[in-house]
Amino acid sequence: MAKTFKNLLGDDIVTTRTLLHEAIPITGTITSGTYSDNNIKTFSHGMFESVYDYPFLSSSANHIFDLTFGISSAVSSSDNTQNAKKLNIYNQMAQVLMGYDVSGNIRNFDSDGTIDGTTTGQMNHCFFVNFSRLLVKDEIKKNSFRFSLHTSGTVAARTTKKTLGDYLSANEYRTSPAGDYGLIFTGSTATSGEEAQSVGLVFYQAGVLVLTSSLFSGADGEAEFGPPIGLTHTESITLAQTSGTIQQLAAGLRHRIDDLDFNNTIELNSAIHFCRINHNEFNYSSNPTYVSGSKLVVKNNTNDLPLSYITSVGLYSPDNELLAVAKLSEPIRKDPNTELTLRVRLDY
Numbered sequence: 001m002a003k004t005f006k007n008l009l010g011d012d013i014v015t016t017r018t019l020l021h022e023a024i025p026i027t028g029t030i031t032s033g034t035y036s037d038n039n040i041k042t043f044s045h046g047m048f049e050s051v052y053d054y055p056f057l058s059s060s061a062n063h064i065f066d067l068t069f070g071i072s073s074a075v076s077s078s079d080n081t082q083n084a085k086k087l088n089i090y091n092q093m094a095q096v097l098m099g100y101d102v103s104g105n106i107r108n109f110d111s112d113g114t115i116d117g118t119t120t121g122q123m124n125h126c127f128f129v130n131f132s133r134l135l136v137k138d139e140i141k142k143n144s145f146r147f148s149l150h151t152s153g154t155v156a157a158r159t160t161k162k163t164l165g166d167y168l169s170a171n172e173y174r175t176s177p178a179g180d181y182g183l184i185f186t187g188s189t190a191t192s193g194e195e196a197q198s199v200g201l202v203f204y205q206a207g208v209l210v211l212t213s214s215l216f217s218g219a220d221g222e223a224e225f226g227p228p229i230g231l232t233h234t235e236s237i238t239l240a241q242t243s244g245t246i247q248q249l250a251a252g253l254r255h256r257i258d259d260l261d262f263n264n265t266i267e268l269n270s271a272i273h274f275c276r277i278n279h280n281e282f283n284y285s286s287n288p289t290y291v292s293g294s295k296l297v298v299k300n301n302t303n304d305l306p307l308s309y310i311t312s313v314g315l316y317s318p319d320n321e322l323l324a325v326a327k328l329s330e331p332i333r334k335d336p337n338t339e340l341t342l343r344v345r346l347d348y
Contacts, residue, residue: 005316006281012274020266021144024135025259026064032255040254042247047085048130049250065131067250069213071241072108072124080242089246093128093210097203099177109210112195113174113183121196125213125241127253136207141263142182143170145202147209148258151216155225155255162186164211166202179205186215211253213237225252268347275313275342283308283336307335313344 030039031051038055048068054061070090076083091106098107098115112121131140145166153159166173169182184200200211216225216237225237225244240249283306284290290297290308298307309331315324326344334340 004282004286005320008273008275012276014272014274016270016272018268018270020268021141021263022137022266023261023263025261027259028257030064031257046082046245046247047089049247051254062134063132064135065129067254068128069246069249070126070128072122074108074122075124077242082245085246089128090126093126093208097176097178097181097206097208097210109201111183111198111200111212113181113198113201114195121198123200123210123212127211127213127249129209129211131207131209133207135264137264138267139179139204139265140202140207141265142166142173142180142204144263145182145184146262147184147260150256150258155252158256161258164199176203178203184209184211213241271346273315273344273346275344277334277340277342279336279339282310282334285309305335305337307333310334310340310342313342315344
């Protein structure tokens with residue numbers, strides 16, 4: 001325990017913020033193929049399915065993401081298979097990610113990100129991909145999200161492949177109750193002013209991808225939609241939205257994934273303490289072995305200058321409680337002829 005203390009002034013403490021990034025590649029062989037779906041965990045409630053990087057019963061398996069499907073109240077119908085569950089999923093995701101309007105109603109997902117309350121760009125049938133925190137860490141790096149998938153042809157004979165991405169988010173993104181989010185486009189040539197061509201949203205801090213099901217219909221003709229197993233027949237996306245179960249829809253999207261990759265972000269905050277030692281400070285040690293028989297053991301005679309060796313730095317609270325200890329790589333000599341500045345960095 002230290003017997004002498006020195007207060008740190010405002011100029012002695014500096015805070016910094018560093019962003020570290022990791023590349024996260026997820027190949028289509030993981031989502032369908034490599035493990036014959038043994039790495040896909042389904043649940044009796046049938047509201048989503050979870051994807052693992054190994055067979056999920058393995059102790060080394062890591063959860064990658066969850067897949068599910070939801071519909072808004074605008075298209076809700078008692079004729080839809082699992083209508084209540086699809087509606088609940090959509091409302092739950094919208095409540096967390098988009099929030100409420102001034103009237104207290106849950107905002108629907110809007111592909112152009114304007115959240116203007118109009119039906120223009122409103123996404124009523126949505127796929128949701130919830131990435132695990134293990135992959136996303138603090139957030140997805142903006143303008144790093146790329147998602148390659150087949151949008152037409154049967155699952156067994158997939159044809160058109162598109163690469164989606166948040167191509168505009170390097171300089172343009174929006175903010176929701178769940179943090180920042182960017183628009184997803186089907187081509188890298190998207191420019192500012194073409195927000196209406198967006199096919200989905202990616203929420204960076206929440207780690208959630210929202211895709212409109214209309215991605216699988218349109219100019220290329222309506223795709224046959226469905227996994228090679230689980231459906232008695234291949235279905236168009238329009239038919240699948242109403243007659244397909246959530247699990248079947250999730251499997252249909254999963255089997256169309258060709259590649260998915262992004263960079264995650266780890267936010268590293270640091271407090272740097274500059275511990276300044278003047279020439280007349282800390283020239284004596286509080287270690288009991290510093291004195292023997294009322295004599296300083298590092299002095300050969302009484303006329304020698306006091307001398308100490310600094311081996312560690314302790315950071316204390318205002319009431320002198322030890323909070324952190326920094327160890328030096330080797331002892332540093334300190335006497336009245338020298339002044340030192342020790343740089344102590346705390347990461348959190």
